[in-house]
Each structure stands twice: as structure tokens, then as C-alpha cells.
Amino acid sequence: MRFAKVFVALAATTMMLIGCASQKEPAEKAVAQIESSVAEFRADAEKYAADELKNVDESITKLKNSLASKDYSMVVKAAPSLASTVASLKQSVATKKADAEAVMAAATAEWGEISAKVPQMVEAIQSRVDMLSKSKKLPANVDKATFDTVKTDFESMKTEWTDAAAQFASGQADEAVRKAREIKSKGELILAKLGMAPAA
Numbered sequence: 488m489r490f491a492k493v494f495v496a497l498a499a500t501t502m503m504l505i506g507c508a509s510q511k512e513p514a515e516k517a518v519a520q521i522e523s524s525v526a527e528f529r530a531d532a533e534k535y536a537a538d539e540l541k542n543v544d545e546s547i548t549k550l551k552n553s554l555a556s557k558d559y560s561m562v563v564k565a566a567p568s569l570a571s572t573v574a575s576l577k578q579s580v581a582t583k584k585a586d587a588e589a590v591m592a593a594a595t596a597e598w599g600e601i602s603a604k605v606p607q608m609v610e611a612i613q614s615r616v617d618m619l620s621k622s623k624k625l626p627a628n629v630d631k632a633t634f635d636t637v638k639t640d641f642e643s644m645k646t647e648w649t650d651a652a653a654q655f656a657s658g659q660a661d662e663a664v665r666k667a668r669e670i671k672s673k674g675e676l677i678l679a680k681l682g683m684a685p686a687a
Contacts, residue, residue, distance in 0.1 A: 550562050595660050605670060612683075647666060648667075654666065
């Protein structure tokens with residue numbers, strides 16, 4: 488009887504070990520597949536969904552710890568849910584990247600238009616300011632206070648344009664365009680104060 492109990496216990500242990508061994512390969516494969524999936528879009532995820540990626544990485548670490556502890560059943564059970572999360576994250580990152588690229592394309596196109604107009608505006612204002620600075624008398628529509636304000640605003644405008652151009656060159660097209668719109672508006676106001684019509 489005692490021998491039978493020992494035999495049963497040994498048999499159960501053997502079956503458990505066989506069961507664990509049979510789950511080892513699926514567990515290892517599941518973790519490897521999840522890591523491989525994340526690796527495919529990690530660079531974009533770091534840029535567009537850093538927080539979500541961090542959560543996924545923490546979950547992967549937990550799975551790998553369970554794998555190291557030979558808790559293969561836990562890995563096999565948890566892997567499908569994490570794989571689903573990774574798939575959702577991949578789709579979300581792709582959408583955010585596409586949206587960002589669309590915004591960048593629109594900003595780049597708008598920059599092309601503004602960057603053609605603002606330098607012409609600057610040149611026209613500079614020419615007018617230089618001429619009035621040399622003149623002994625200001626025109627009737629421009630008093631001294633207005634002209635002094637114009638000169639200050641114009642210097643500010645030129646500095647801001649340099650900054651905007653630097654932003655665009657560094658890849659910050661969206662920010663550069665927002666600043667360029669403000670600069671263009673400032674230029675149009677200066678032209679109006681000087682009695683000049685905005686360039687077409």
C-alpha cells in the first residue's frame with residue numbers, strides 16, 4: 488500500500504515535470520515573438536507612444552522573469568493578452584505616425600509659400616525704412632512715434648524670422664510655420680503703418 492502511494496506520487500511528479508517541459512517551448516516562443524513584434528516598431532513607439540511602450544516593456548519583463556523561474560504555464564496564459572496589447576499599440580503608433588507625417592507635409596508646403604513672401608516683405612520694409620531714415624521729413628501719414636515703433640518691430644521681425652528658419656531647418660516644421668504666420672502678420676501691420684500695400 489505504501490509502495491503504491493509512493494508510486495502514485497512519483498507518477499504525479501513525473502507527469503507534472505513532463506507538463507512543465509511541454510510548456511517550456513511554447514512559453515519561450517511566445518516571449519520571443521512578442522519581443523520581435525515590439526522590435527519592429529520600437530523606434531516609432533519611442534517617438535509617438537513612449538508611455539504605452541514603457542508599460543509593454545514592463546509586462547515583457549514580468550513574462551521573462553516568469554520564464555526564468557520556470558513558471559511556463561503563467562507565461563503561456565499571459566502571453567496572448569500581451570500579444571494583443573502589442574498589436575493594438577503597433578496600430579496606434581502607425582496611426583499617430585501617419586497623422587504626424589500629414590501635419591509635417593502640410594506645414595512644409597505652407598512654409599514654402601511663407602518663406603517666399605516674408606523675405607520679399609522684409610526687403611520692401613527695409614528699403615522703405617532706409618529711405619525714410621535718410622529723409623529730412625517723414626510723409627504725412629507717418630509720424631515720428633509711429634516710425635520709431637516700426638523700426639523696433641521690424642528688427643524684432645527679422646530676428647524672429649531667423650529663429651523660424653532655424654526651427655524649420657532642424658525639422659520643427661510645424662512650430663516654424665506657426666511662428667512664420669505671426670511674423671507675416673507683423674510684417675503686414677508694419678507695411679500698413681508705413682502706408683505700403685502688402686505684396687500679392
